[in-house]
Amino acid sequence: SIVENAIDGIFQSTPEGRYLSVNPALARIYGYASPEELMLAMKNISEQLYVDPKRRNEFIAAIEVDGAVSGFESLIYRKDKTQIWISENARAVRDSTGRLLYYEGTVSDITERKLAQQALELQKVQTERLLLNILPQSIATRLKAGETPIADQFEQVSVLFADLVGFTNFSAQQTPAELVEILNAIFSEFDRLAEKHRLEKIKTIGDAYMVVGGLPVPRLDYDEAIAQMALDMLASIDRLNVKTNQVFQVRIGINIGTVIAGVIGKSKFIYDLWGDTVNVASRMESSGMPGKIQVSATTYECLKDRFAFEERGIIEVKGKGEMLTYWLKGRR
Structure with a gap:
């Protein structure tokens, strides 16, 4: 099926923080051998998945405001406790009365992109520090703005x-x-x-x-x-x-x-x-x-x-x- 063969992770989770369903890609991203192993091990998403335990509540709060989230980036633990960056797109699913049933969405591993961004930011900081070793700060700012001479x-x-x-x-x-x-x-x-x-x-x-x-x-x-x-x-x-x-x-x-x-x-x-x-x-x-x-x-x-x-x-x-x-x- 499309879900089973998808490259991105796909999930459904309860408001309380347990997975109802996950596809093989999500299990692989999180370092588990199968969807079943992931669902059995992950009893509390807030405490076990996110490096920042408050991140799950922020995820829920963002969905409450707009009904969905897009590009929600978080640092998470894999099964072996190594950390990776993920991006979630998710929405709230409700019944006809408006009662929240579950959340469903997709997950992408963005670790390489985040590491590249962090490396670029570090390079920018180092370049800025080097520039300020050569020029006064106010002069460096004017040069970066294109003023010359x-x-x-x-x-x-x-x-x-x-x-x-x-x-x-x-x-x-x-x-x-x-x-x-x-x-x-x-x-x-x-x-x-x-x-x-x-x-x-x-x-x-x-x-x-x-x-x-x-x-x-x-x-x-x-x-x-x-x-x-x-x-x-x-x-x-x-x-x-x-x-x-x-x-x-x-x-x-x-x-x-x-x-x-x-x-x-x-x-x-x-x-x-x-x-x-x-x-x-x-x-x-x-x-x-x-x-x-x-x-x-x-x-x-x-x-x-x-x-x-x-x-x-x-x-x-x-x-x-x-x-x-x-x-x-x-x-x-």
């Missing part, structure tokens, strides 16, 4: 560059694995500090590190956060030296001002910054001294009431001429 102007941004002094000579004495291990330790600590101070890491270039405050979401304490990050970076290098018996030093430069930030190009996206503010911050680092934090006069004016500074004086800055700079010493 992305370019925004920010009026109040703090920019920090840091460089490991003498690391080129140090690297010549290390194996590649040792070099990567120590760089990873240093930059991972810097990453932790950036997250702690809610700053945006922009990039690393060799042994240089760039981080900014005040974008992509503007904030009032953008200047204070970057200054504290710089001080914490020096402290973290000191701790690392004690731990590794090394003499690493970091040179840090900070500037504050207006920048353009965004994403350009069509491949290997990176969120980057442009403008004179960025160039000056880079020069503050490159013209600085090991173990010190050099800042521009603009930065000094923003922070002088909250942090202690020492005037360095007028220095010659490549591409900028003479500039008055300061050393950031600590909090007041």
Whole structure:
């Protein structure tokens, strides 16, 4: 018969949760040798079949609303207690007075489809996580929406560059694995500090590190956060030296001002910054001294009431001429 030879499972069950009839396909889906074995073993569908015991009541409630269910998906136990996904299409059968007699319907094994969906969802989550490791969340959202290129102007941004002094000579004495291990330790600590101070890491270039405050979401304490990050970076290098018996030093430069930030190009996206503010911050680092934090006069004016500074004086800055700079010493 059609019922006996059907690929999908076919059933009739009582409102109380026992099977009145099942076909061979349903027995096979549930892991039983025959319909008779299934009906004999399954005395309470709610407790024995569904992984979630409340699922049977949800099945009944859905039928009560519309008289039927379509594509009702559930995780169930097979005879050997392994779990599979099924999809049920069912309806309520009533007598002429409207009294419920039984439920009847079909069952499909959708485990492969559900596993494929779960794998796709996991891949989506992993891709999203990877994207957020590369781009700020708000920028990633705009890119996914198709916006390109992305370019925004920010009026109040703090920019920090840091460089490991003498690391080129140090690297010549290390194996590649040792070099990567120590760089990873240093930059991972810097990453932790950036997250702690809610700053945006922009990039690393060799042994240089760039981080900014005040974008992509503007904030009032953008200047204070970057200054504290710089001080914490020096402290973290000191701790690392004690731990590794090394003499690493970091040179840090900070500037504050207006920048353009965004994403350009069509491949290997990176969120980057442009403008004179960025160039000056880079020069503050490159013209600085090991173990010190050099800042521009603009930065000094923003922070002088909250942090202690020492005037360095007028220095010659490549591409900028003479500039008055300061050393950031600590909090007041």
